[in-house]
Amino acid sequence: MTAFDTLDHLLGARFATGLAARRQHAGNEAHYDEALPDAVAYPETAEEVAQILRACAAGGIPVTAFGTGTSLEGQHLAVTGGVSLDFSRMNRILAIHPEDMNVTVQPGVTRKELNDALRATGLFFPVDPGADASLGGMAATRASGTTAVRYGTMRENVLALEAVMANGSIIRTGSAARKSSAGYDLTHLLVGSEGTLGLITELTLKLHGQPEAVAAATCHFDTVAAAVDCVIATIQSGIPMARIELVDEMMVRGFNLHAGTGLPERPHLFLEFHGGPAALAEQVAGFRELADDAGAGGWQEAATTEARSALWALRHGALPAIGALDPGAGKRTYSTDVCVPISRLAEAVALARQEASTRGLICTIVGHVGDGNFHCGLRFDPKDADQVAQVLAFSGALAEAALRLGGTVTGEHGIGLGKQKYMQAEHGPALDWMRRIKMSFDPQGILNPGKMLPPAP
Amino acid sequence: MTAFDTLDHLLGARFATGLAARRQHAGNEAHYDEALPDAVAYPETAEEVAQILRACAAGGIPVTAFGTGTSLEGQHLAVTGGVSLDFSRMNRILAIHPEDMNVTVQPGVTRKELNDALRATGLFFPVDPGADASLGGMAATRASGTTAVRYGTMRENVLALEAVMANGSIIRTGSAARKSSAGYDLTHLLVGSEGTLGLITELTLKLHGQPEAVAAATCHFDTVAAAVDCVIATIQSGIPMARIELVDEMMVRGFNLHAGTGLPERPHLFLEFHGGPAALAEQVAGFRELADDAGAGGWQEAATTEARSALWALRHGALPAIGALDPGAGKRTYSTDVCVPISRLAEAVALARQEASTRGLICTIVGHVGDGNFHCGLRFDPKDADQVAQVLAFSGALAEAALRLGGTVTGEHGIGLGKQKYMQAEHGPALDWMRRIKMSFDPQGILNPGKMLPPAP
Known part of the structure; x- marks a missing residue:
């Protein structure tokens, strides 16, 4: 059985190989060429994401996460084909905890959907890129926006994650505690990793009081x-x-x-x-x-x-x-x-x-x-x-x-396709240690290939 | 030439194998037994730290960083012997940038020394564990203290690092820009890694305005x-x-x-x-x-x-x-x-x-x-x-x-020796991915062995 047969069996109508679905995942709001995935998968649970990744790992098939398709550096484009993993059906707000000022959401929830749901609580989620992006995509690209000057970026506002790794392992990072010194900070490693190290299937986000x-x-x-x-x-x-x-x-x-x-x-x-x-x-x-x-x-x-x-x-x-x-x-x-x-x-x-x-x-x-x-x-x-x-x-x-001037080539849009050419200049020898992480987490290179890390010299 | 001969040649009187120096690095303010290193090195530059690490890597000799020795989970104790790398001679404030509200320091500067130097600028560095700890040690243990509720922990206040890796490679992570979406977040990976992934040789820290x-x-x-x-x-x-x-x-x-x-x-x-x-x-x-x-x-x-x-x-x-x-x-x-x-x-x-x-x-x-x-x-x-x-x-x-209750076993003291037994319970399958990073960054296991990660089952 090929990987696509497995996925077809697993997801039924939620696995699409028709041109219409593929074209819906090929475009972008920036200046990049269209890139057609070979298929689109619409998982509903982390377990399904894990099964998709296991099947694709077995077949050596690339997997590129898709939120709302609003990224500005082509992060969601399946430039080497393979499966576009569309999170739009994982769009539930799982738990609002007003007393702890946090919320747990699936990655397909958009920032506006979240704030609509929060309105009556006196709390809000501040990070606001222009687009009504998905929160999973915003975390994956370390997004920010007009309010970062006061409330921080996704880096400061993601408390905990659930993610599915390249081998199908489901992990949880961080917790609802506001600080911790326990172990390596995998949450911050996944935030901004643009789907190249793992796929975010759940997020716990910090909320802020609506200003008086x-x-x-x-x-x-x-x-x-x-x-x-x-x-x-x-x-x-x-x-x-x-x-x-x-x-x-x-x-x-x-x-x-x-x-x-x-x-x-x-x-x-x-x-x-x-x-x-x-x-x-x-x-x-x-x-x-x-x-x-x-x-x-x-x-x-x-x-x-x-x-x-x-x-x-x-x-x-x-x-x-x-x-x-x-x-x-x-x-x-x-x-x-x-x-x-x-x-x-x-x-x-x-x-x-x-x-x-x-x-x-x-x-x-x-x-x-x-x-x-x-x-x-x-x-x-x-x-x-x-x-x-x-x-x-x-x-x-x-x-x-x-x-x-001591700055960075990207404050909030990410590296994706367009900024790879500056990675060596920005990071120098540190780039090798990013490559080590990628090699160690995704040795086959099936997670969003062609993004973030430039080809090794 | 043994590794110790190399270090003696490199550092002269700044490489000590006498009992007095070793005993000064063996104790702790917590409840752990004394642990004698075999030698103490007092580098003055990142390049010297790199040479120490290369020599120790060649000899398979453990290296444990030492700031002020005030850590509360034994992070600075050379429990498997080897070299205690004492940062006390790397204690210069390199540059204060009031207009950018940041400062660049060597790791041996203590928090009180820093705030004394800042007094006239109208700025301050808020993170205050009880002890007058070194800033390198505070970053390595992701320290915090009484003001974290307002100003955050070391996690929120380290903008950029220079670090020496297990193979002697010197890297720079982050920048003085207040946000970035460029690549994997190595700064946050090193903060809280307790000297097990790399040794911090320079820190750029966020400063805050002294309150009116x-x-x-x-x-x-x-x-x-x-x-x-x-x-x-x-x-x-x-x-x-x-x-x-x-x-x-x-x-x-x-x-x-x-x-x-x-x-x-x-x-x-x-x-x-x-x-x-x-x-x-x-x-x-x-x-x-x-x-x-x-x-x-x-x-x-x-x-x-x-x-x-x-x-x-x-x-x-x-x-x-x-x-x-x-x-x-x-x-x-x-x-x-x-x-x-x-x-x-x-x-x-x-x-x-x-x-x-x-x-x-x-x-x-x-x-x-x-x-x-x-x-x-x-x-x-x-x-x-x-x-x-x-x-x-x-x-x-x-x-x-x-x-x-959804929390963590350590809010600010770190894992060190005493909390390793809870790492599996706190992190579950994520612990395997921490091990992957450690294996990839320090395959010989010379950086602070016996800390943070419990022995693999």
Whole structure:
């Protein structure tokens, strides 16, 4: 019996080899080519995931996990064929523990589904990449978003995992205790491993209290440099910003075009503050003083819950808004993702703007600048070889600059397909020790082959 | 040339085989037997550490790192002989980056030395185990302390490492960027690995702003259960406590005996609040409301900096104060270290008190209860076989209870020698994957043999 026969027997209609299902798992929101898996499996339990992995291990067949397909570095693409393991049927919230401020979920639950379920508890899960991604995928790519500056990334918010390893072994890592010194930290090893070391089948996540009071606002600056200086001063002053997002003038133009807003086309900060009423007033006043020092104008508070939601929906709509700047059919958006120490942020942003201008590229900048992380959105026509070359050269120059400034080539999108070429430069001799882990955990190389680790020299 | 000849040649007077130096590295503050290394090496650079490891690898000689010798589970004891690698000469603060809120240090710098050096910067490093431990040792054992409830443990506060691996390879992990999705998280793998995977030769640590305002206070409760209920309510309410420490009536008696304080011999909470002036007042008022609901009395603020320092010096003097309760020559203190989800804390503490009482043991309880972590201090005479058996049985019963309640056998002391027997129960099949990492990183088993991982079955 072949591995596919075994899987067909095991999963019945939940094992699909038809072109329609395969095509649904071949695309991506970034700039990568389509990659067709040979089949799609829809497990419902960890035990089924284990059986799938055992069958694929026996047949030497690659297995690539699929959450919502929203990863930005092609992590979910089955680039060497094999099975796309789709977690959408493992989408139950298993247990909410308000008293311990945690929740246990299956990997297919999305962040919005989770927060809908939490609404009545007074708690929320803060990590918010733009997309309504699956929590398993967010853990696997060490995702973050606009609130990481206050609440941390998936690295800080995953307490415990269940995972299925390449040989079908089901393990549990971590616990609901808020700290532990017991043994090697397998939880953090799996978080960010992009499905190359094991497949996450359950997550216990830290929750946070819904803030007693919230204020959101926008303001604008004469230059991006002035906005960045304001961010640096704010972070250094210790004001516990819940969100502090840079939006450059080109991105504002995109928002105005796409969403019909009428924001002044100048560099903006989008802000949110969380706290008790008195603490909140203290934070807002402290920030405004620093913003005034940086020459800010146009202070606009989003006074209602609806206005706040609209503000963040606008921000999360950056990807389509970039498209609106340069709509032509077939064009795509390339997003960079460097993250640098906050003291080098102004330098990194200036370098990006200079590089884009030199290369004649349409470039927006948005960023989780409180963390030193920002994204350049570059429009390009995949059929225009020169433009593609310019975009890749831009990305390479920015990645090298980030490393030179003591940062990383990816703050939150991950390595996947596109950033492998920088792994040696970023990690140096440490890369060999990553390879040792991969060899030891997945000697056959069936888990998401072609991702994260560049081919050994 | 033997390995020791090589090391003698390399280090000269910084390689000691005399009994005096070896005995200085043989003891411990916990209850373990002395363990004499065969030699002590005092490297001054990562390159020297690499040469030591290469020489020892060639000779199959164990290497055990030594910071200040204050670990509580014998992590620094060379139980199979070999070289004690003493980091005390690698004690330089390499670079303070106030604008990025981080610092780069050598592993032999102690936490107090670091905070002395930071005083003028407006920043501080919060992690505070009782002892003035070395920062390398604190990272290696994933240490924490009284402020973890607000600022996290070493897990949350190490940004980047340099480490020397078993084969002498020098690697760098992480970066000064506050987040990254680039590759496997080797930083978190090394943090808490107790010198069994690699030796930390440099650390970049997150710093925090010195709070604008601080308030510290104590209050007491009728019962430990009432104090614990107050803690649970406080954490659930989201008040960002900087410190919230439980001290039971027996521990208070120890403090009074040892330090001459006159505290009422009742269960206490020792508290600290950090924030802007308005936020601080809000926090204190919010806490006092919850404390009143739990029947608290005797609210005492430590109004001056000196009074605050005295309060926390008292708390950090728990180990000698436990000794004062039962002073006999040759007696020792056994400290447990379970950590449970906060909702199960009252149950765990009650069980500990019941077990101690049943077994006729003198037992104090102090704890970082905001994290669900508490320590029972048990006095015993190592020559009294029955008492030793009772202490070990107590510890076993408490560890089993912690696992049953969804917690961990060690919140902050680590596994070392004493907790290995619980590794299988705590980790189940995941233990095999920890062994894989150890086998892959240190196939000869020269790094701190006899620690953390129990012998394979």
